[in-house]
Amino acid sequence: MSAKNFVVCDWGSTNIRAFLYLDGKQVEIKKSHEGVTTVRGKDCEGAFDRLTAEWFQKYGPMPTIMAGMVGSINGWTDAAYLDCPVDLGDLSSQLTEVHHSKGYKIRIVPGICVRDKDNWNVIRGEETQLAGAFKLSPSKVYIMPGTHCKWVLADGSRVNSFRTAMTGEMHSIMMKYSLVGLGAGEQEDSEPDFMAGLERGYTENNIVPRLFEIRGANILGGIKPCHVGEFLSGLLIGAEVASMQKIFKFTKEDSPLTVIANDFFYARYEKALKLAGLEAKQLDADTCFLEGIIPLAQSLL
Template identity: 45%
Template sequence: MTSYIAIDWGSTNLRAWYYRQGECCDERRSEAGVTRLNGRTPAEVFASVTDGWPVNELPVVMAGMVGSNAGWLSVPYLSCPVALNEIASRLTRVEDKAWIVPGLSVNRPDNQNVMRGEETQLLGAAQLAPGTYYVMPGTHCKWVRAEGGTIADFRTVLTGELHHILLKHSLIGAGLPTQRPDVQAFQAGLETGAADSSLLARLFEVRAAHVLGSRPRESVSDFLSGLLIGHEVALMAKEFMQSAAQPLTVIGGRSLAERYLSALKLVGLPAQWLDGDRAFRHGMRSIADELDH
């Protein structure tokens, strides 16, 4: 069984795992994402987070924004459609210290998209939960279509980022008290967003509803979340998915994944959940296995 080091290096955080004979014997976390280096170089952060690990003896594989033009080294994207089994053979070496996984891209007149980090989750998901469609919630949610081990197409929806911007930097969230969980508000938002294509017109109503006293001011965040996710899922089910015959897989943390599972159920799409960390680590293991051969 392979011994290796895997690093998930994103914009704001970094996670690293040391595996010996297939078993994780140490795990480390850092807030030194590529946008939070605080004056240090990526090489210095790498040395700090792997201190004491046998980085000169084992394969070290990194994925995520570390391979972007804002990261350690700008690694070219692989253009879709692309076979997932090509990823392990298209790694880029950085300073004789580690390998960086390439991201994926789509560059067509009707769709221009990129991803970094999610491709490694997809590599793991293809083995743990093989299927045709994957939804990957997050700040920038990815909707992915696979065909027999090949990533055929994907799109990105900025639902998470839009929720944050509207709540923190727009009139919608101005002057609100601390928000509290509200399942009913979220569900109401889901139903509204999924049923109404006029999302732009609905957004101001999020503010008007609490100003007029018809919705608790503490529940605005959950209603807005439901509104955006409901609209996203209904739109993508119609515009992106060619068939709903097979269950799709939601890849991510449980809390956010459950919101998407609720939205998918509302629009009549069967779905299953796969933990994002599990998918990522499984994908990294498959890459490390290839390097070991």
């Protein structure tokens, strides 16, 4: 076994991604669908072995660092949360040990949390992306779109506070289970409908009355059924940006805000921030994750 061999795992709710590093260089990536919601803490060791056994048989025991929902109460081991404000440069001293029957050296990165009377919040997995983002592109504000979009206030390598918007989950629920998406059928991209929803969501004080109007517009011919999802996406993102701007009081002096996302999500949030008078810049989520977690893996060597 080389002293520079290690394994990195991004273990979320639905999937596991394992990265093999030999002599400090990434040589292979493996994926499985045995996320935390599938194994529910009952066979995490088995799920890990099924994905990586070939590597350990070939190269011998290697230290492994994990991040994500694997460290939740429903994961392999509860890695707890570090309270904000927290310096992510100290993560290597806060790792949680995992028991493996073969004695493998495995550690999980802790999450971070906020415990304020008006803001009870948690991050699990994104803290590792943030640690990488801090190195790649220092910023005062980081936005992390997804099922649960995170808005993070930072100072150097320190996270001061953050908020969560359930925008992605709300969109999914409304399109699948509510009258808004009923009968809408297969969806298509539509820049005009997204922008119309974005402007409506950003300027409205309360979008709740506007949600049923999407259904009405669909029935009465005001919007094509295949564009319902686009208008709803714009409406929710616009309302999210307006809400976060009100909470954090962002100004042009805070620009550019760093959006950690793929091209699709970045384009949407860049348009929303422009509408709010703010500039944006992009970082790739996978690049941030590896930039943040590799030093933690190397600390185990």
